[in-house]
Amino acid sequence: MDIVTSRPASLLRVKTIYLEPAVAQYARGREILARFPEAERIEVPSHWNIPGLHGNEGLVGEWLRTKRDVLVLGVRKSMSCRPNGRSADWIAPGSSNGCAMACAYCYVPRRKGYANPITVFVNIEQIAEALEKHARKLGPKTEPNQVDPAYWVYDIGENGDLSADALVSDNVRDLVALYRRIPNAKGSFATKYVNRELLDYDPQGKTRIRFSLMPQRAAKVVDVRTSPVAERIAAINDFVDAGYEVHLNFSPVIVYEGWRADYAELFAQVADALSPRARAQIAAEVIFLTHNEALHEVNLGWHPKAEAMLWVPKLQESKRSENGADNVRYRTGLKGKMVAIFKELLEQGLPGCPIRYAF
Template identity: 70%
Template structure:
């Protein structure tokens, strides 16, 4: 997954123990270390259109260490109640539909923040201000904080102890739990002892499509095969059917996926299982980037005959499946899931 040969170090990060050899730098002792003024705007990396051709190589070989400057906790209401300030951004995987590269130019390796304690303090202060949680689709009793909005937490755990320490932090945070979606099976997380205070959402789609668009991720069968073990290790495990991509035969493939899940899942896993369903949202700028390194994926993702313009909650100009048409497909998927896995409630679908 990672063969880091160059680490860009924000100068300020060198003042933090987490950056030094007992944690992050010790994992990549042979990597070239390059000091930079800012983790966000690195000359030759961010905004370098020529790097599109090396999209995957950069993700595999480059790491950025920085200091997080702001600590917003934003309301969400879908995957979680709140989005926590992340301890990383970017990813070593290369899912063709990922929205993070839309904001980071033409290269999107992992950027890891070394001031984790400041992030935890911000979340702790926020959680302390919340009253008792009223039952909601996010969770019936706990305030849920998404800790991996802009990265894949399972991969982040290959880089630093940020993930292990955050799982431990949420064990001690009254009335709250962590949550993250992942497409990578990192069995080291099984030793983190979450005690039910961290929710893992395994992202799934039919393997026939995943092999084209889920680049450098764990095979779907491996993700499914890990669910029982994560439940047994003390995680709450939900499913994230995202993104749902429409193509000829998609319903047949999802029926087979649901049957595979039903065959594999333990009774314990089924008893606590819930799902979220998110249909594809794409972006014209990302479409152009993808054409530079993975045009085959765009044959699935960019279908103007079924898509329309959409302004996102953050103000971005995206495309989604057309209104009316999409609603019928959402209903069809929910009906299929209810028939194949009646024990798996859908927390939300759009």
């Protein structure tokens, strides 16, 4: 299989739309269907259970085609916000699930199984209403924390990449507008895709974009169908100038031969690129790789080269997650040393950049 980095024209080429029966009752649903008029429409009872798509091991060889050609439309039922405390104060009920990109380490496919293309929820008004109501009940943020000194921060893109979602609908534009008007909160999402249409959304400092970065040598293997790392770095100043708060998301940090030198080079690239205005507001979050045994087996069917970098038993130990999944992470004593090395490299290459959290 030819693994390539996708450009905007080829990231999505929607040929098949799976949709819940109620989708066409919503204006956003009708807008999306009109955007892809030639796509085959297949009605399904639930976006969570699509026979032939979810849990279909036979699709592993079609991993990238599914990401590119398939779109799922549904109606979000749960509107609850979950406390977080790391990337955000709260995890918002997302406007989407799944992704057009195909990062080999991504945890989201484990939930639905096999590729998990973009699912867009069309009841965006209900999602926005729930978020506004939640923030109103919280009131002002009276004590600063590592997430943000002044605002409650909501991660609005936990299970997808909103920069890619914006190619499908105006949900992302609506969420940016939502946080522009909520006085005590801001939205936040991590991205590996540079979508310059977002520069026109006028966030007025109330949306934080966390550009995910890793050395290009690793990214060209595991960050499949994403924007090149150099393009992400080059976009930072423009997004700051457009009114976004921009942070750096070093996630996942993958340990391989030469990783220290590669990260030192990456930090130098970022330092050279940042404008004074971008540098003044920058901050970082650092998350070392956690992998999954089931995902490892799936990846062997479509991208074994990535698994040579991600699955390294001599460096890793088993960890049972809260939901019962069999994960692996870097060994405890070793990981502490590697986190310390990473922090030192970042301080040397990008001095004064705050690390909001690292683990």
